[in-house]
Amino acid sequence: MANSPAGTVRRDAAPGTSPAPASATPVIVSKGLTVGYKLHRERKRLTALRDISLTVNAGEFVVLVGPSGCGKTTFINAIAGLIEPWEGSIEVNGRPVTGPGPDRAMVFQDYALMPWRTVESNIRMPFELQDLGLSREEMDERVRRYIDLVDLTGFEKSFPYELSGGMKQRVGIARALVSEPDILLADEPFAAIDAMTREAMQGELERFVAKTGQTVVFITHSIDEAITLGDRIVVVSYRPGRIKEVVDVDLPRPRFDHDVKSLPEYSALRDHIWRLVKDEALQSAYGDKR
Amino acid sequence: MSTESKGIAVGEADDSGRIQDAEWTAGEVWQRHGSKLVTVINLAVFFCIWELFARSGAINAIFLPAASGMFSALWDGLTTTSPPGAVISGSIRDHLFYSLTNLSVGLAIACVIGIPAGLLMGGNKYVETVLSPYVWALASLPRIALVPLFILFLGFTVKMQVTIIVLSAVFPIIINAWAGVKTTEQSLLSAARVFGASRYELYLKVVLPYTLPFIISGIQQGIGRGLIGVIIAEIFGGSKGLGFLIRRAADTFDSALMYAVLLVLVVVSLTLIQATRSLEAYVAPWRRVNSV
Numbered sequence: 001m002a003n004s005p006a007g008t009v010r011r012d013a014a015p016g017t018s019p020a021p022a023s024a025t026p027v028i029v030s031k032g033l034t035v036g037y038k039l040h041r042e043r044k045r046l047t048a049l050r051d052i053s054l055t056v057n058a059g060e061f062v063v064l065v066g067p068s069g070c071g072k073t074t075f076i077n078a079i080a081g082l083i084e085p086w087e088g089s090i091e092v093n094g095r096p097v098t099g100p101g102p103d104r105a106m107v108f109q110d111y112a113l114m115p116w117r118t119v120e121s122n123i124r125m126p127f128e129l130q131d132l133g134l135s136r137e138e139m140d141e142r143v144r145r146y147i148d149l150v151d152l153t154g155f156e157k158s159f160p161y162e163l164s165g166g167m168k169q170r171v172g173i174a175r176a177l178v179s180e181p182d183i184l185l186a187d188e189p190f191a192a193i194d195a196m197t198r199e200a201m202q203g204e205l206e207r208f209v210a211k212t213g214q215t216v217v218f219i220t221h222s223i224d225e226a227i228t229l230g231d232r233i234v235v236v237s238y239r240p241g242r243i244k245e246v247v248d249v250d251l252p253r254p255r256f257d258h259d260v261k262s263l264p265e266y267s268a269l270r271d272h273i274w275r276l277v278k279d280e281a282l283q284s285a286y287g288d289k290r
Numbered sequence: 291m292s293t294e295s296k297g298i299a300v301g302e303a304d305d306s307g308r309i310q311d312a313e314w315t316a317g318e319v320w321q322r323h324g325s326k327l328v329t330v331i332n333l334a335v336f337f338c339i340w341e342l343f344a345r346s347g348a349i350n351a352i353f354l355p356a357a358s359g360m361f362s363a364l365w366d367g368l369t370t371t372s373p374p375g376a377v378i379s380g381s382i383r384d385h386l387f388y389s390l391t392n393l394s395v396g397l398a399i400a401c402v403i404g405i406p407a408g409l410l411m412g413g414n415k416y417v418e419t420v421l422s423p424y425v426w427a428l429a430s431l432p433r434i435a436l437v438p439l440f441i442l443f444l445g446f447t448v449k450m451q452v453t454i455i456v457l458s459a460v461f462p463i464i465i466n467a468w469a470g471v472k473t474t475e476q477s478l479l480s481a482a483r484v485f486g487a488s489r490y491e492l493y494l495k496v497v498l499p500y501t502l503p504f505i506i507s508g509i510q511q512g513i514g515r516g517l518i519g520v521i522i523a524e525i526f527g528g529s530k531g532l533g534f535l536i537r538r539a540a541d542t543f544d545s546a547l548m549y550a551v552l553l554v555l556v557v558v559s560l561t562l563i564q565a566t567r568s569l570e571a572y573v574a575p576w577r578r579v580n581s582v
Contacts, residue, residue, distance in 0.1 A: 080484050100484050112481035115576040116499045128495070130486030161576040175485070 024057035027183060027215045028079055032088030035078055036071075036240070048074040050240040051088070058182075059213045061206075063230030065220060065273065067281045071241030072219045076185050079217060080106050092183065102130045105176035109188040111168045113160040119171050120156040123147060126179045146174040149208070166197040173205070184209065186218045190225065202228050203256030210253060223273050227266060228255050233273060238280040245276055355546040364550035378529055378538075380547075382554060389531040390558070392448065393513075393520050396455025400512055403456070404463030405505055411464070412471020412501070413493060425468075429461035433519060437526050446527035451520070458519030459512035466508025470501030503574035510566040517559055 036047040048071035056062050064072045077083045078090050081099040090097050092104065105126070113122050123146060127139045134142070147153055150170035160168050169189055176184060190198045206229055209216055220226050226233045227249055235244040249269065251260045260266050314322070337357045343349070344356040355363075367382030379385065411418045411425070437454060444450035474497050482496045524533025532551050539548035570577070 077480075082480055082483060100486060102486060104484070106481070106484045108477055108481060110477050112475075112477040114478060114481075114496070114499070116502075116574065125482075125495075126485040129482065129488075129491060159576060179485075 024060075026055045027058045027060075027093060028054075028056040028217065029091045030054045030075075030078075030088070031090075033075075033078060033085050033090055034087040035074055035083060035085050037074075047086075047240040049078075050242050052241070052243060053088075054234065054243065054246075056215060056217060058215055061209060061216045061218065061229055061231045062234060063218045063220060063226040063232070064234045064236055065223060065226045065277060066236030066241065066244075067238050067277065067283070068221070070236045070238045070280065072236055073187055074241070075236075076106070076187050076217060076219060079183070080104055080185055102126075102132055102179055103181055104183045104185060105179055105181040106185040106187065107169070107172050107176045107189040109191050111160070111165075111172045113168060113171055113175075115160055118157050118159055119152055119163070120147065122160070122171055123174045123178050126175060130179070132179055142178055142180075146178045149177070150174045166193045166201065169193055169201070177208075180212075182215060184214050184216045186216065188219050188221065191221065198225075199256075203254070205229065206254050206256055223270055223277065224261070226273065227251070227269055228260070235273065235276045236280075238283045244280070247273060247276075352543050352545055355549060359546040360549040360553070363544075363546040364553060367547065367550055380535075380538075382532075382535065382547075382551060385530060385532050385535045385551075386554060386558075389520050389524065389533070392451050392531065393455060393516055396452045396519065397459055397509070397512060397516055399452070399456045400459035400463055400516070401509065404460040404508070404512070405467055407460075408464040408467025408505070408508070409471060409498075409501065411468045413497070418468075425461065425464055428457070429465060433458045433515075434522050437522060441527055446529075448528075451523035451528060451531070454523040455516045455519040459509075459516035462511035462515060463505065463508040466504045466511070467501060470504025471497055473504075474500045503570050503577050506566055506570045506573065510563055510570070513562045513566065514559065517555070517562075521555070 030052050033052040034047060034050050036045060036049065038045055052075060054062075064075065066072055074083065078085060079092065079097065081097045081101065081104070092101070114125065117125065120143060124139070124143050127134065127143075147156060150173055152167065152170055152174070155163065155167070160171065163171070169192075172189065176186075190201055193201065202225060216229075218229060220229075230249050233247045233249060235247065236242070237244040247269070251263065251265060251269075252258045340354075341357040344351065344354050344359075351359075364382070367380070368386075369383075371381045371383055372379035407421065407425075411421055433454065436457065440450045440453050444453065478496050478500065479492060482492055487495060520531065521533040521536070524531035525537050526533075528534055532555060536548055536551050539545070539551065
């Protein structure tokens with residue numbers, strides 16, 4: 001890539017070409033992962049992802065972009081332990097994923113808050129479902145701290161239906177962070193949130209994970225969001241999802257404060273990723289018989 | 291999301307003076323309470339026209355008594371009770387008490403059977419496969435067709451009447467609980483699993499609360515059906531209850547009493563349904579917001 005502006009751009013990332021610097025600790029290791037769903041009525045198996053090999057290192061912010069239906073969510077579900085691989089393997093902290101665990105937490109696109117629980121009770125839910133060895137006081141303190149962190153103090157007793165979309169997702173984020181997981185999985189968390197709130201929340205998320213050093217795997221449809229947040233951007237192709245290219249983003253952080261959008265590297269990077277995604281998006285929009 | 295920069299909550303910095311007292315204008319009072327006033331006037335006019343129409347003699351008083359006659363029969367029926375030792379009571383109050391007791395017992399039994407059955411059918415594929423043909427068959431059968439059978443089995447007894455109420459009310463409860471479990475939102479289940487829920491906890495902390503409002507609307511439908519069951523069972527057999535009183539009033543050409551009982555039934559039915567609606571709104575406020 002002669003005109004690749006920001007760092008190295010890998011083409012055709014083959015299985016096993018995980019771009020880990022020697023010093024980095026791999027946290028999520030996916031090797032030749034193939035996974036999909038059974039379509040019972042049609043008696044068919046749909047392969048959602050084929051041969052995904054990717055290594056995510058500790059503290060890295062990896063963003064997956066790709067057209068709708070390309071299997072990004074499937075990948076994140078496989079990391080979360082919600083679905084089992086058909087072929088290949090997926091490991092978290094050196095152990096094969098056999099199910100959900102307290103080292104991973106997830107933020108959902110449709111918030112997935114329990115409507116019968118208050119803000120506080122939703123955020124406390126991870127403590128009810130898993131034993132993290134915390135005392136009652138520590139749990140209370142953490143719940144309070146994360147409610148404050150997402151700026152929902154005063155709304156503890158509100159129900160999700162009383163909140164705006166942005167506020168609901170802040171509850172979702174607090175719920176994911178309250179157990180202080182090593183890995184934060186986010187499935188288009190800001191997709192349903194208005195543009196202004198969205199940018200503000202991107203900035204806050206960037207700052208927060210920079211401070212905690214959490215590893216993040218983040219799905220988005222927005223190229224701008226990908227460049228604003230990601231250390232690496234994984235472009236996923238359309239049906240079945242494969243890794244088309246892994247792009248490093250070497251823009252200064254915190255990007256929200258640096259106003260990176262005005263940098264020439266930014267628009268070049270944006271242009272490059274858009275070119276990669278465009279073909280796939282067209283396929284996704286017009287079907288495979290284009 | 292960091293404590294030093296409260297950047298997300300736009301415009302929430304200064305809350306003082308955001309909420310102020312605001313008097314209702316006459317128009318707003320009308321908008322809020324006007325419909326109640328209209329309803330009162332509407333009903334008053336209705337009963338006046340009824341009274342005048344009945345007094346004009348256009349219809350034989352056996353078919354349509356004067357509204358005032360009905361209200362006086364209602365008043366007598368509700369304020370008097372039959373003397374001890376009487377074989378048959380003419381008091382609405384006695385019969386109302388009898389019918390409502392049977393209805394409560396029948397509904398309680400229907401809940402005890404219907405809620406676990408519906409939950410099991412929703413949660414277990416095998417239970418569902420085995421039970422669903424019977425549930426659908428009995429739910430689609432008009433329950434009145436079963437009345438002669440139960441009279442044959444149990445005679446003109448309270449047992450027969452309660453059995454009919456249970457059979458009337460149990461199926462809406464089963465089917466609603468079943469549907470509630472089946473339609474539990476997938477993303478809520480995924481979320482609970484990600485945060486460590488076991489299978490047991492998924493049922494207890496997601497499926498059950500999600501299904502609760504469904505169960506309540508099942509009970510609401512069950513009340514409506516159960517009330518039909520009460521009246522049918524009492525009209526067919528027995529010497530007690532509002533259904534019996536309707537039959538007896540008709541047999542003795544006491545149309546004022548008959549209309550009074552019908553009015554009581556309307557009020558009872560509306561009250562019970564409104565009560566379950568309030569209960570549903572209380573346990574599941576998010577649904578009220580979505581539906582209205």
